[in-house]
Amino acid sequence: MTKHLPVLAKEVVDWLKADRSGVFLDGTLGGGGHTRAILEANSDNIVVACDRDPKALGFKLEVEKRLTVITSNYSEVFSFIPHTKFNGVLLDLGLSTDQLYSGRGFSFMDQSSLDMRMDGDGNRKTAQEIVNTASPSELRQILKRGGVGKELNPVMTAILKDRPFDSAEALAASIKKRFPKPTKSHPATVVFQALRIAVNDEFTHLNSFLDNVVDFVAPSARLAIISFHSLEDEVVTKRFRKWEGEKPPANYPGAKGKEGIGKLLTKKAVTPKEDETKRNPASRSARMRVFEFYES
Ligand SMILES: C[S@@+](CC[C@H](N)C(=O)[O-])C[C@H]1O[C@@H](n2cnc3c(N)ncnc32)[C@H](O)[C@@H]1O
Missing domain, CATH: 1.10.150.170 (Putative methyltransferase TM0872, insert domain)
Structure with missing residues (x-):
C-alpha cells in the first residue's frame, strides 16, 4: 500500500485534458496516484507508466487492462515503446513518500543507510x-x-x-x-x-528525456512537469521557452527567427491551493509547467 499522496492531481487531469480519451505516459509512476487519476478521468484512457525504482511498482490497479507498467528510467522508456505517440505526458519529479521512508538513506532519521539510489543500480x-x-x-x-x-x-x-x-x-x-x-x-x-x-544523475536524465519526448507526442499533445525546487523548474522552463522558438530580431531586416514546436501554457507555474498544502504539506513546493505541442 502506498503512502504517497499525488500532488496537483486534479490540475494534472485538467491540464492534460485527460477527460478526453487518449494515450498517456506517466514517467514517474511512484505510488500510482496520477496514473489512477488519469485512468479514472475517462474510461477509454490508456496509460503507459514507468519508474526507475522497481519497488515503486508493487501496487495493483483495478484497471490493469488499460495500463502498461515498465521498470525503466524515463530517459530510456521510449526504447520500449518506439511506435507510440502520446496525447499527454507527465513527469512528477523527485522522491515519493514511500521512498522517503524506505530506509534507503533519503530521510534524516535513517540510522542504517546513506544510499539514496532510487534504482539500486550497483554501478552507481x-x-x-x-x-x-x-x-x-x-x-x-x-x-x-x-x-x-x-x-x-x-x-x-x-x-x-x-x-x-x-x-x-x-x-x-x-x-x-x-x-x-x-x-x-x-x-x-x-x-x-x-x-x-x-x-x-537527475539533471542528465531530465535533459535526455526532454531531448527524446518530442518524437513521441501526438499532434496537440500536452506535456506537464511538476518540479519541487528552482533548479528543476529552471531546466524545464528553459527547455519549454526554447521549444517556443524565436521571433526574428526587429533591427535586422530579413533575418530569420526560429520556428517553434508549441507553446508554454503556464508562464506562471501552477501551484497547489491552500486546502491541498494543508492536507499534504509535502506539496508546498510543487510547481507545474505545461507545454502544448502544435497540431503539426
Ligand atoms: C514524486 S514521485 C511520483 C509520485 C506519483 N506521481 C504518484 O502519484 O504516486 C517520483 C517518482 O519518480 C521516480 N523517478 C525519479 N526519477 C526518475 C527517472 N529518471 N526515471 C523514472 N522514474 C524516476 C521515483 O522513483 C519516484 O517513484
Missing part, C-alpha cells in the same frame, strides 16, 4: 561513497550544483571534519551541529537534495 555510487571519499573540490561542486548556497562553507567543514559517515542520521546530525540557531527547515535539507541529485 551511493551517497555514502560520495560524502566519504569525494575530494573537497568534487564535494563542493556536487553541493553547489545541487542548490547549496550560503551554507556551503559550514556544510563543507562539517562533512570534512566528521566523515566517514555510516548513516543519513549521522550526516544530518553533523550538519545540524554547525547551525546552532533555529532555522526554518532542517539545515541538511538542501544538502540531502544535492546528494540525491548527484547519486541519481
